[in-house]
Amino acid sequence: MSAGHGFLHRPGDSPVHRLTPQTKIVATVVAVLCVVATPREAFWAFGVYLLALTAVWAVARVPVRWFAARSVIEAPFVLLALLLPFTGAGDRVDVLGVSVSEEGALAGWNILAKGTLGLLTSLTLAATTAPQDILLGLQRLRMPSVMITIATLMLRYAEVIVGEAKRMRVARISRGDDPRFLWQLGATARGIGSLFIRSYERGERVHLAMVSRGWTGRMPDGGGSPEVVAPQRSAPALVVERLAYAYPDGHQALFGINLTVERGERVAVLGPNGAGKTTFVLHLNGVLGGGSGRVEVAGLPVAKEHLKEIRRRVGVVFQDPDDQLFLPTARQDVAFGPANFGLRGAELDERVDHALRAVGMEEFGDRSPLHLSGGQRRRVALATVLACDPEILVLDEPSANLEPVARRELAEVLLGLDRTMLMVTHDLPYALQLCPRSVLIDGGVVVADGPTRELLADTGLLAQHRLELPFGFRLD
Ligand SMILES: Nc1ncnc2c1ncn2[C@@H]1O[C@H](COP(=O)(O)OP(=O)(O)OP(=O)(O)O)[C@@H](O)[C@H]1O
Incomplete structure (x- = not known):
């Protein structure tokens, strides 16, 4: 855009x-x-x-x-x-x-x-x-929903391609290339090939992020209110029992995860590359499923018939904020999730304002997410999920690619939020700062679970699972 x-x-x-x-x-x-x-x-x-x-x-x-x-x-x-x-x-x-x-x-x-x-x-x-209003108009004119879905995804895909093309162009120009010249045509043609592959992969990730915020293939329209199933007050925030999962290509990523998280707990999910952390997290809001075992969110099983409610309760902030931001303005992106869950009018505006304020981005609502810095995008991405008012906030590598000040500011925002939080991270000091408890996943199972300080002080355990504290960082 x-x-x-x-x-x-x-x-x-x-x-x-x-x-x-x-x-x-x-x-x-x-x-x-x-x-x-x-x-x-x-x-x-x-x-x-x-x-x-x-x-x-x-x-x-x-x-x-x-x-x-x-x-x-x-x-x-x-x-x-x-x-x-x-x-x-x-x-x-x-x-x-x-x-x-x-x-x-x-x-x-x-x-x-x-x-x-x-x-x-x-x-x-x-x-x-606006493009999404055109889609809404087509829907109100009773155009078949399958065509609306196709049009919506085509629109989003066009944005993805333009975004990727811009990034690749910047990368090429910064390496001394000038795409305006005819003799660069060969490089441009090769670039177009990889552009489509990259766009396809990003398109998949964007789709995951849309589904996670309640997208069901229809543009949110007026009327209706969120159908909320009251959470069981006595149930833990999250119960995972013997969760095992193999990808369609047969690769077994999870071998039986067990985990219980109480309300209000902040838990870091640690582990080496390929341990199964992201696979695990994608089961919490039903984006991945079909394996064996049980996942319950505040007493409600993660099952097909409850997916909408589950996705309202569990908000996933993906690693790359660009997967989460795709509308012309930050405000519209923040409104996307709660609108999917049925909020409208003043209530929706209020929710969006509140979420933007919570991440200190209230003055950036009318800006295009493409024109924000990396740290600002990450905050808006967090706001898109906070606006859904989830009971459990799941963050995948929230501190990745952040400069030290933005990293600290994000920590302050997260510490100020009063909700259950699961944070997947390789940033061990960040885990220590934000999460009193950590679980260590390796080989698709939980291999350690306890106070973060104790886990990180166990140098033998860390070494065994390819984890390392940064140079000069000591825990006594
Ligand atoms: N779509 C997929 N199809 C097949 N295998 C996959 C797929 N996605 C991930 N895997 C495999 O599943 C295993 C767990 O991957 P996952 O992304 O959950 O690990 P992770 O702990 O999040 O790793 P990282 O820290 O590198 O992000 C890895 O061996 C990975 O190669």
């Missing part, structure tokens, strides 16, 4: 912005059909359409240059339209000494006028309606 989207789609910008998305979609379709059905010789009618569009742009205050930049996609059609007068059949006339086909000229004009007006009409819709 470009910065322009945030600017263009600020709701309530103008009377055009304030129209419901379904009104704008219907108006767009009707306008395009009228343009297409207009006889090509009715030149005056095309002039009227253009005037009407200009009036809409003036009311909506959309800069003309926004359209100019996006009209580039019409270039192949313009080329065809310009060729037709010279290549067309039928009667020919002389224009400035060049022989031009009358029929060809009219056909070229037909393509140019209708194509341009059709494109400008569609762009007007895109300029005044």
Whole structure:
């Protein structure tokens, strides 16, 4: 998403912005059909359409240059339209000494006028309606849900590709490459190949993060309230018994995890690379399942019929904040989860404000997540999960890639939260600072469970499981 989207789609910008998305979609379709059905010789009618569009742009205050930049996609059609007068059949006339086909000229004009007006009409819709509102409009117009899902994922995938392309471009330019030059075309072509592979992988991770925040394949629409199953007050926050799991390729990652976490506990999940920590964590909100054993969240079994409620109760903050942030503004990203769980209107706004305030990002709500620093993105990613008001907060490597100050600030935010927390981390001092208790997972089982200070002071245990305190860090 470009910065322009945030600017263009600020709701309530103008009377055009304030129209419901379904009104704008219907108006767009009707306008395009009228343009297409207009006889090509009715030149005056095309002039009227253009005037009407200009009036809409003036009311909506959309800069003309926004359209100019996006009209580039019409270039192949313009080329065809310009060729037709010279290549067309039928009667020919002389224009400035060049022989031009009358029929060809009219056909070229037909393509140019209708194509341009059709494109400008569609762009007007895109300029005044946020992508997710267009999807919502289509849904309200009773478009089949499978098509809405496909459109939503296509939109998200397009954003993923643009994001990856930007990152790869920055990486290439910073290594002395200049993609504008023709002789770099080979490198550009190779880049496009890896772009699609990377985008596919990121798309998978983004989908996981969407599912974790209650995404069921439909855009959240008005009305309704969250269906909340009251947690059993007496039950522990989390009970895991004999949890075993093999990936579809047959790789057995978990061999029987046992763990009980009481309400309000903060527990670090430690272990070497490939120990099974992420696999374990993805079972807590049912993103992974189908293995054997039992997982219960506040007395409610993690099972298909309870998934929505489970995902409301267990909030997972993924390792890479970019997997969690995908909408044009931070606010919209934070609202995504609670809206999926049924919150609307003032209640939703309040929840979003509260979550942004909790992570100290209230002033960044209208910014595009793409324009935030790494530490700020991590805080917004945390807010996207806090906004769902989960009983258990699961954090995967929260301190990864953070500068020392951002790392400390995040610790302060986390320490200020009053909820059950599981934190997967390789950052042992962070575990010590934030979590009084730690479990050590290796080879798909829990090999140690106890006070963090005691575990980290056991140098033999750490060495046996490829864990190491940072240089100069001692626990006596
Ligand atoms: N999609 C998958 N298909 C098959 N095997 C997988 C898949 N994802 C992970 N694994 C394997 O499962 C095991 C546990 O992986 P997992 O990601 O849970 O480890 P981890 O403890 O989180 O590691 P790290 O600290 O490196 O993030 C590893 O051997 C890994 O190679």
